[in-house]
Amino acid sequence: MRAFFTLPVLAAVVAAAPRPQDIDLDQVEQAADPVLITPPVDVVSQVVNVAAVTEQAAAASAAVYADPAVNDGSSSKKRGVVARDESPCAKQPKGSGPVATPDTVEAFLALDKLSVRLVSILS
Secondary structure, three states: OHHHHHHHHHHHHHHOOOOOOOOOHHHHHHOOOOOOOOOOOOOOOOOOOOOOHHHHHHHHHHHHHOOOOOOOOHHHHHHOOOOOOOOOOOOOOOOOOOOOOOOOHHHHHOOHHHHHHHHHHHO
16 A cells, blocks of 8 residues: 555656756856846935826827728738628627517517427437
8 A cells, every 4th residue: 555655756756856957057157247227325316207197198199099000901801801880789680590570589588499499409
């Protein structure tokens, strides 16, 4: 029974063994020393020029509402995108399958073709 637990532990120890990382130490030694940039500590006060909030808002809104540089619609044509009516309440085309007439909730719930199809799918 001990061998049953010992084998996975041994495999985990072998898997966790360090492996060489292939670091080129010559390049590491030739690299320049890093330059540390820290904030000044001997400054009594400092004035920082920041754009006014209205200027920032105007620049952001101009960037958002600007027309794209090139938009000839070729990417839409390649993907076969079809323009739709912009209104979210526009009548959508009918899908495949049985359609209730008149197009009401009650007529949809009373449609026998959907009930038969659902029962055949579930069984």
